[in-house]
Each structure stands twice: as structure tokens, then as C-alpha cells.
Amino acid sequence: MNSVLANLKIDCTNCRLQNLCLPRGLSKQDIQSLSDLVQNDTLVHKGDFIYRQGDDFYGLIAINAGSAKMLSTDSEGNQDLTNLVLPGELIGFDGVSTNTHQCSAIALETVNYCKINPDKLDVLCNQFPSLLRELFSHSCEAINESQRNPSHKNQSANKKLAQFLLTLSNRLMSRGFSSTEFNLTLNRQDLALHLSLTPETVSRLFSKLHKQKIISVSGKNIQITNLEKLKIVASE
Amino acid sequence: MNSVLANLKIDCTNCRLQNLCLPRGLSKQDIQSLSDLVQNDTLVHKGDFIYRQGDDFYGLIAINAGSAKMLSTDSEGNQDLTNLVLPGELIGFDGVSTNTHQCSAIALETVNYCKINPDKLDVLCNQFPSLLRELFSHSCEAINESQRNPSHKNQSANKKLAQFLLTLSNRLMSRGFSSTEFNLTLNRQDLALHLSLTPETVSRLFSKLHKQKIISVSGKNIQITNLEKLKIVASE
């Protein structure tokens, strides 16, 4: 056994997600400062809440391993699955402005995450403008994503699903996973919620894409067998 | 004439939108610092671009008077009207992360706006963490708005329009305008784009709400004549 490796603490300075997550664009010195403020390696399991809508601001969270869904319920009780969260992505912005979380974050499988506590965030704000600038940049990016993401607009259901699969494929690839074969951690119900469709429609569309030999579907296991055709479907 | 009033420079320290716009939540001293960095009173006219998608980051902009629309075109050429912008609201976040604007901001009528230039923004970041913190908070809020705003999800067209009108009514009220009678600066085409509907459908729905005596429509002039019923329609 390699005791040196075994005892090596994983933190921001040696994290494999450094270029995707918060350290992105920071100096070595700043990454070290950040690392000292980050609480690493919290583990939660499938179905666990990372935080709940209505909770006091819990902190900014970087998903390190696993995936999560962002769920929000409006005053009428309607649910909306706003996002699927992958490793290297930040969540928690929904609690910054009002100090109360506007969404729930729920683990879709075993999830390992890092966290900057609210009090540490204040330290950041006062001592490390460059980090705060980076946070600001991250949050602005999130605005762009959510406003420009075409899947939330009324298009054909077919197109929405194809676009979702393409976007997911790209996001997985940039995280070092296979872009052509993956396990969809969202179930049909959740995916339907996310795309504003019914589970029946999602199921039918999966079958249709399968018959067209564009993807291969077996439950949650998805293979993209004809990327070009999938792109054509996504652009109608 | 009152020459004292005539010569009084309008800036953040005496702006009527102080509680809505960027100074919100800042100390008097910070507001003064902010004010020194803000370029006030730029005037543009109907149809003018405040900035264009693809432009270098132009700065953070607060709409002081008038209204604007945020338009974004994706790689396929599909347009999306992401937002209607009212006085006291901030735009420009779409240029922060990549330093290139992801949307165009277009004046819907004569618009007066204030601006923090990109280089001044860097000054802010380095010297006034409290301002940056406020900016961060603003951008996080924008995320919530765009993700939680129910009008961008698939609901009945009727409900989407009713919700849009209710939200607009509230936003106008908090800005000191009438909440029951207003001039819709968006035309039917733009409104349809925003709600992901066709102009024909929007027009039909306006007529329907009019016949139901819930609103009174005359071109761009809208009166809400039965707020309670409108709320019922919005919640289905």
C-alpha cells in the first residue's frame, strides 16, 4: 500500500475538477486561500436532500462526484425540475440573494460534495475580491445557461429530448465521461418534469429514437449510436 | 425657473430608484463610491441597440427610464425574447462571464440608462467588496427569476399570458406606475416570442380575456379590470 497516497488530502489544489469548478481562472495562491475555506468530502446518498427549498442559505456547493436534481415547488404546488447537476458544477446560488433556498437539491445517486459555508463566504467577500469576482462570473454564467438553454422553450417534444441528450453528452464529455454511452440518473418522471412533458411522451420518444437507430435505450442506459442524426433531430 | 434644481446632477445618491437598483442595501458611503464610478444619463431611442449579442462586454447597465427587450439568437437562428426590462432593473450580466454579450438589449421606447464600464467594474471588484457582494446577490437573484418564472414552462397559453400580465402589473406597481392600466411596450410578435406562442394565439387570448371582462385591451393599452379573475386564470 502506498501510505503517502492514502493520506493525501484531496482539496482544491489537487482536485481533478479544478478547471471546471470554482478554482477555474484563479491564481495558485488564491486556490490555496479558497481551499482553506472549503469543507471537502461530504457524502450523501440517493434520495437525500443536500438542501431543501425554504432552508436558510446552506452555502455554495460544488458537486464532486455523482449527480443531483434541482427541484422547485411554486406557491400552487407545481413542481419543476430546473436542472440536472453534474460533477464540477456549482449549486446554492438560489440561496444567496434572499438567504433562503428557492430550490431543493436532491441526490440522484451517491454524491460527494464540497461546500463553502455562508460565514466563510463573507470572509471571501471581504478578503479575496478575485474569488468573489469568480463567483460573480459563475453566477452570471448560470443566468446565461438558464436563459439560453433552448430545452425550456416550446419546441417539439422530439427536439427538446434530442437537445437534452446532446447537451448532456457534451457536459459528460467535458467531465471525462463517455459522451456516447451513459447512465441517465433521472427517471422518466423527472425527465418529463424537466422537459415539461409527460412520462408517456418521453417514453414514446425514446422508443421512436430507438427504432430510428439514433439511440439505443435500455431502461436508464442510453447509447448514442448516430450522433449526426441526433443533431439533425435536435435542429428539426 | 429654479436654477438650483435645474443644475442638480442626478446620480445614485439622489436617484428615485435607489431601493430597486444597484445601491439597494449599500451604505451611504458605498453609494457615493458607486456613484463616482457610474456613468449617468445615456439616452437611446426606440429600436436602438443598447448592446448587441456578440459585442465585447459593454458594462453593467441600469435602466433609468423607458423599457427594453433582451433578445438572443441561437446558432440555428432561432430568436428568443428572454426578458422585458423595466426601470431600476440591471442588465449586462450576459457579458460578464465570457466578456462577450450573449444577448442583445434593444430599446422599446426612449430609454435613459446608467452604466458601470468594464474597467470601473474591475475597480469595484478590487476596492469595494461590499458592492461586488451586492452585484453577486443581484446576479443570483436573476438566476432565481429566470429559473422560477413559471411563464417559460409549458402551461396553457391562457395561463402563461395571465401570469405575464400579473407579474408585469406587480413590477410596475413596485416602480410607482399604475398596476391596473399600462402601455405594453412589447408588440404582439415580441410578446408571442417571449411566451413561446404565436402572435395569433396571443391576439385570440387578449380578445378572450377582454370578452370575459377580465382586462380591457385597446392595442397596446391594457387595463386590468378584474384582478381577482385574472389571478384565477393565472392559477387555472
Place this chain on the structure above:
DNA sequence: CGGCCAGTTGAGGGCGTTCAATTAGGGTGG
């Protein structure tokens, strides 16, 4: 083996779109 829930598949109906025609409104030149 039986029960349960997620997922799939089928039939029918409703709502928004599409295509087309008509009306209203805003700007320009005589």
C-alpha cells in the same frame, strides 16, 4: 410465486399552430 411500481404502448380528444383572409392603425406625401 405474487405484488408493486416504473416504464411502455394504444386510442381518442383538446389546444395551439398553420394558413389564409380581413380589419385596424401608424406614417408619409400630396
Place this chain on the structure above:
DNA sequence: CCACCCTAATTGAACGCCCTCAACTGGCCG
């Protein structure tokens, strides 16, 4: 100031996509 034009807005009819409701299948766990 009015006649004209061009675009925006309205209204109508028919189609098509997705939803609803329902039945069925398959996998997992007791």
C-alpha cells in the same frame, strides 16, 4: 387634413402534436 400604403393585429377554419386515460409489460424485492 386626408388619401394612400404598409405593417400590425384580429379573426376564422382545419390540421397535427401532445396529453389524458387506460391497459399491459417487465423488473425488483419480499
